[in-house]
Amino acid sequence: MSGKLLITHAAQLITLAGPKRPRAGAEMSDLAVIEDGAVYIEDGRIAAVGTTDSLGRASGQPVDVIDASGMVVAPGFVDPHTHPVFAGTRTDEYEWRASGLSYQEIAARGGGIRSTVERTRATTEDELLEIARKYARWFLRHGTTTVEAKTGYGLSLEAELKLLRVIHRLHQEGPLELVPTLLAAHIVPDEFRDRRDQYLKMILQDLLPIVGRQKLAEYHDVFCEEGAFTESEARALMARAKEVGLRLRIHANQFSPSGAARLAAEMGAITADHLEYVDTETIGKLRDAGTIAVLLPGAVVHLGLHRYAPAREMIRQGLPIALATDFNPGSSPTPNMQMILSLACTQMDLTPAEAFTAATINAAYSLHRGHLIGSLEVGKQADVILFDCRDYREIPYYYGMNHVSGVIKKGMLIYSK
Ligand code: NIG
Ligand code: FE
16 A cells, blocks of 8 residues: 555545534534545545545545445544453353343352453463454454553552553554553452452552553553442542543442442543443533543443443433443453444434444543544544445444444554455
């Protein structure tokens, strides 16, 4: 390829051009679609966007051309909540849940996150990288070009740093972009069970300063839930994380109505994630704090639960929503954002347009990359997906399948079916 690429004749070009901020309320419905659309890419960046007719005439020099007739062309999905570095699977627990055990019961019996921690600790950095490479391919082939990537299966100073190195190395290799988040506060590991203060002290005094000083992560996350960390523990962790220069995300109100979501607003978290049990008043607080709600319907459906986050109320109140897979071995082993769009539409009553906005531009803003990715606008990075359908609504509608026929990352065609 010449570094100059022209995509022409898209049945629908989903640009998502619009205000330079997360989209809220009615703005989430506007995908700024161009019919018979074209995108011109130069040196990995978008140089022009318009109808095929208007762009065809503008580009004089010879360029590589992709004819996207009959296809939807859209920005790459941005997945703003994943846990992609771990060893093993939890297929045994999947089977136990089918016989009636709950996620929390399995965790209380020593399964759950702990069992993945045990396996991940016993796996070398190089082996973990090799496993994560496979997941990176899965993300890309399903149309995701950037992911937020959490640690959380090391739970010791050394093992959490090992996971951060894996995330960093995978990002360096490309083409998938990974944005690192420290989730040392996932659960208290077994060896600290009777002295949880010591584990917190390790994070606060040893790990966070290293991660902050060496800029090993951009975000800090904490699982604030019964069986994980309390609100006051989460508050202390978040305060320290901010001091060392990390921005805040939080696993909040996943299984019970707690103060975690309010804490997110109080601490100025960039995102509050899950939010299945959030109330109307707290939604207003999150909106006023400028927090983005990251919703994870894959974790609800995979755990066989029935309560989804109140997405319509969030949209009504003007709280911006992002969607993510929550890719992890326990609660949501899917890398497929298209499936998440389907769940958002059928289980949370988002429209396909709202779901697309949540999975692209809003997700990009939740990672402070709204100026770079998440829409097809001049000057942005050329992360572009070709879908084998004519109407973007078919992507969630024909559910459980992969509509992606081509993936362009930073202007390079990296996958084509
Ligand atoms: O987002 N809730 C905490 N963390 C993950 C699950 C991790 C696991 O079960 O391994 C989640 O659902
Ligand atoms: Fe999660």
